[in-house]
Amino acid sequence: MKSKLKLLLLKDVADLGIKGEVVAVKPGYARNYLLPNKTAVFAAPNALRMQEKLKKERAIKSLEEKKEAEALVKVIEQITLAITVKADIDGKMFGSVNAQDIAKLFEPHSIKLTKKNIVLKKPIKEVGVFEIPILLQEGVETKITLTVVGEKIKKSALEKEQEKKKKTEDKTKEADKKSEVKKEETEETK
Numbered sequence: 001m002k003s004k005l006k007l008l009l010l011k012d013v014a015d016l017g018i019k020g021e022v023v024a025v026k027p028g029y030a031r032n033y034l035l036p037n038k039t040a041v042f043a044a045p046n047a048l049r050m051q052e053k054l055k056k057e058r059a060i061k062s063l064e065e066k067k068e069a070e071a072l073v074k075v076i077e078q079i080t081l082a083i084t085v086k087a088d089i090d091g092k093m094f095g096s097v098n099a100q101d102i103a104k105l106f107e108p109h110s111i112k113l114t115k116k117n118i119v120l121k122k123p124i125k126e127v128g129v130f131e132i133p134i135l136l137q138e139g140v141e142t143k144i145t146l147t148v149v150g151e152k153i154k155k156s157a158l159e160k161e162q163e164k165k166k167k168t169e170d171k172t173k174e175a176d177k178k179s180e181v182k183k184e185e186t187e188e189t190k
Contacts, residue, residue, distance in 0.1 A: 005030045007040035008047040010054075020054030069140040072111065076134060080145050081105045087127055087150030096123035097148055102132060105146075124148055 004024040009017050013034070017023045022043050025034065034040040041047050083105060086094045099115035106113050119133040119141075127150040135141045 006043040007034060008043045008051050008054075009034075009040050011039045013039055018058075020051050020058055022048070022051060066137060066140060069136040072136060073140060073142045075109075076106075076111065076142055076144060079106075079109055079111075080147070082147040082149060084149045084151050085127070091127045091150050093125055093127060093148075093150065096125045097146075098123040102146060 005027055006022055006024050007030055009019055009021050009023060012018045016025070023040075025040075030040065041050075043051075081102070083097055083101065085097065088094070099118035099120045102118045102120070103113045103115050113134070113136075117134055117136060119135050124130060124146075127148050130146045130148065131143050132146050133141060133143050
């Protein structure tokens with residue numbers, strides 16, 4: 001059995017490790033993928049010194065990102081979002097509001113969030129006021145208030161359908177009454 005090679009990762013690699021980490025991989029994976037793509041280097045003494053440098057860079061970058069996220073939290077907390085959705089007369093929504101819809105509401109405020117930032121267990125399917133948790137970064141989160149307002153539709157498709165059925169039923173009843181009257185008239189004339 002061949003031994004594994006120790007490599008220092010220069011970039012984050014899915015299912016393997018993060019930038020600056022020393023990992024043990026099979027020689028073929030190192031030779032055919034990691035080394036040619038300049039994703040990793042052999043873990044020689046020089047590389048281990050580079051690892052320390054990469055760790056420091058990552059720590060500084062992480063600290064900067066956390067400060068930016070905390071500043072963004074202050075901005076987000078001042079925003080109150082509202083979304084108008086189609087609803088029937090009773091306030092029942094057609095469709096739902098999901099994380100992607102909420103993320104789009106931040107665009108006019110020049111805040112770029114993805115649906116992964118919005119912690120929504122299930123889509124919102126009713127009109128009302130909701131507190132939505134927002135996770136900007138590991139350990140940096142906040143909550144926003146989202147007001148879902150129903151745009152009342154004069155008559156829903158269901159009500160229109162019911163009216164049509166009622167009209168056809170009324171016409172059918174009238175026709176039945178007329179036929180009964182005619183039968184009675186014909187019986188009386190006999």
